[in-house]
Amino acid sequence: MKLRLTFLLLASFLKISCGQESFEEILQETYKDFNVQHIQPDSLLKLNSKFYLLDTREQSEFEVSHLENAVCVGYDNFSLDSVKEFAKSDTIVVYCSIGYRSSKIAEKLQEQGFKNVFNLYGGIFQWVNSELPVFRKGKAIEEIHPYDIFWGKLVENPKVKKEYKPKSDK
Numbered sequence: 001m002k003l004r005l006t007f008l009l010l011a012s013f014l015k016i017s018c019g020q021e022s023f024e025e026i027l028q029e030t031y032k033d034f035n036v037q038h039i040q041p042d043s044l045l046k047l048n049s050k051f052y053l054l055d056t057r058e059q060s061e062f063e064v065s066h067l068e069n070a071v072c073v074g075y076d077n078f079s080l081d082s083v084k085e086f087a088k089s090d091t092i093v094v095y096c097s098i099g100y101r102s103s104k105i106a107e108k109l110q111e112q113g114f115k116n117v118f119n120l121y122g123g124i125f126q127w128v129n130s131e132l133p134v135f136r137k138g139k140a141i142e143e144i145h146p147y148d149i150f151w152g153k154l155v156e157n158p159k160v161k162k163e164y165k166p167k168s169d170k
Contacts, residue, residue: 095120
């Protein structure tokens, strides 16, 4: 799994650096090996039913900003204990930076019998590129953790500051 992620990162880095591939093309390449349902940011906003929103990025990324009401469950140390209170029929939406890590977590949830699991299409990067709000400590902000300098090139919204480490709010 780590080798596949490393290869994906390297290949995408080369394409991003050379300006050869669009964000949409990178998403298509990222998602091709997953059997996961996706939900677009605008569709998530229109959901009328109750859903759980799980941020599968690491805590340091979450602390910079996240979607409102999201719960950080991480990726490297993800545990099914974080969803033990959920019914198998509950709607769960997972996200990360662009959707690779969250797709892996979505598959784990599906393997455990969860029926209504969705990956946020394009992750938090697509969310901010769509000019939707992210939050830190309950307040809307215009900052995002871009994973690293190379993936940060996919954050195309000029209003959003790229912050590589958590800030302490005074």
